[in-house]
Amino acid sequence: MVVKISNNKVVQKAANLIKKGELVAFPTETVYGLGVDALNPEAIRKIFQAKGRPSDNPLIVHIADLKDLQVLAENIPKEAYFLAEKYWPGPLTFILDRQKIVPDEITGRLETVAIRMPKNEIALNLIKLSETPIAAPSANKSGRPSPTDAETVFEDFGNEIAMILDGGKTEFGLESTVIDLSKKPFSVLRTGAISKEELEEFLREKISIASHADSKPKSPGMKYKHYAPKAELVLVIPAEAGILCFQIQKLINYYKLEKKKIGVLCRNENAKNYKNADLVISVGSIKNLKEISSNLFRTLRQFDHAKIDIILSESFPEQGIGQAIMDRLTRASSKSIANF
Ligand code: AMP
Numbered sequence: 141m142v143v144k145i146s147n148n149k150v151v152q153k154a155a156n157l158i159k160k161g162e163l164v165a166f167p168t169e170t171v172y173g174l175g176v177d178a179l180n181p182e183a184i185r186k187i188f189q190a191k192g193r194p195s196d197n198p199l200i201v202h203i204a205d206l207k208d209l210q211v212l213a214e215n216i217p218k219e220a221y222f223l224a225e226k227y228w229p230g231p232l233t234f235i236l237d238r239q240k241i242v243p244d245e246i247t248g249r250l251e252t253v254a255i256r257m258p259k260n261e262i263a264l265n266l267i268k269l270s271e272t273p274i275a276a277p278s279a280n281k282s283g284r285p286s287p288t289d290a291e292t293v294f295e296d297f298g299n300e301i302a303m304i305l306d307g308g309k310t311e312f313g314l315e316s317t318v319i320d321l322s323k324k325p326f327s328v329l330r331t332g333a334i335s336k337e338e339l340e341e342f343l344r345e346k347i348s349i350a351s352h353a354d355s356k357p358k359s360p361g362m363k364y365k366h367y368a369p370k371a372e373l374v375l376v377i378p379a380e381a382g383i384l385c386f387q388i389q390k391l392i393n394y395y396k397l398e399k400k401k402i403g404v405l406c407r408n409e410n411a412k413n414y415k416n417a418d419l420v421i422s423v424g425s426i427k428n429l430k431e432i433s434s435n436l437f438r439t440l441r442q443f444d445h446a447k448i449d450i451i452l453s454e455s456f457p458e459q460g461i462g463q464a465i466m467d468r469l470t471r472a473s474s475k476s477i478a479n480f
């Protein structure tokens with residue numbers, strides 16, 4: 141059941157479902173989450189089942205009160221409090237040593253736990269009224285692009301889950317930045333709205349960045365293919381930015397000969413340049429990377445709705461949130477092409 145948020149009674153109803161161990165989807169500022177009581181192992185198992193998520197891919201626990209940080213984590217470094225004061229509520233997840241109270245089902249049996257405080261009134265109220273921290277991965281079937289509105293959650297789950305709280309379109313449209321604070325040097329395990337450089341400047345120390353190519357990734361989620369549309373996605377990263385449109389047009393011509401149904405994902409400024417593609421979708425102006433991030437996942441699903449075979453995606457500058465945009469596009473793609 142998709143329910144528009146009219147008043148707190150609706151959120152109270154959702155909280156009652158959480159207390160009973162049911163699954164409730166809810167909006168956050170990043171993407172929609174699929175929530176359960178983080179302290180109820182049986183309820184947590186339902187999440188993995190509903191999503192088809194590998195059980196070694198741990199969940200983020202969402203809190204509404206800073207006091208809950210100590211309930212869930214131990215050996216908390218002072219930097220965690222500095223970061224919380226600056227960025228919480230907000231799109232930044234901490235990895236910390238876990239307290240025993242955190243069920244194994246949440247952490248994929250790791251000794252650490254992921255925690256964040258979302259910046260969304262509905263999410264914060266739901267956590268408060270549920271009187272428990274809420275574990276919530278993105279509310280999509282495993283591997284699919286994350287949902288940025290309630291309709292997309294319904295597209296993946298229909299009536300499989302007890303309730304979907306509809307809070308409209310999410311602000312960022314990409315998942316939180318994940319920073320491992322359990323050991324020094326700290327490291328960014330997943331890029332997001334808050335960049336590594338911004339965190340380094342704030343903490344005045346070097347932070348490393350975990351590579352997807354690691355044979356043993358520090359964040360289990362990084363070894364899985366993610367965010368993928370049904371169409372094949374080809375990410376075009378030319379040696380010089382000036383030939384991006386030229387390269388993509390050559391690829392359109394090539395795939396046209398193969399009789400493929402072709403989509404192009406591009407910035408507003410280039411949309412008019414592409415000829416003979418079946419569907420060209422511009423995700424926003426290059427001057428506004430936040431607009432591009434908020435439209436990205438929804439656009440990938442639009443290509444699927446149009447039954448596109450191959451999506452040719454432009455690449456974007458890897459500055460600020462651009463790092464996260466390129467990370468998600470890379471992980472959604474079947475290949476990257478530099479020159480064609
Ligand atoms: P999702 O909620 O689906 O957006 O994914 C949560 C991300 O956080 C995944 O990439 C997980 O692998 C990562 N994560 C959660 N808990 C931990 C942990 N204890 N250590 C490292 N990474 C984690």
Ligand code: MG
Nearest residue numbers: 277278286315
């Ligand atoms: Mg996810």
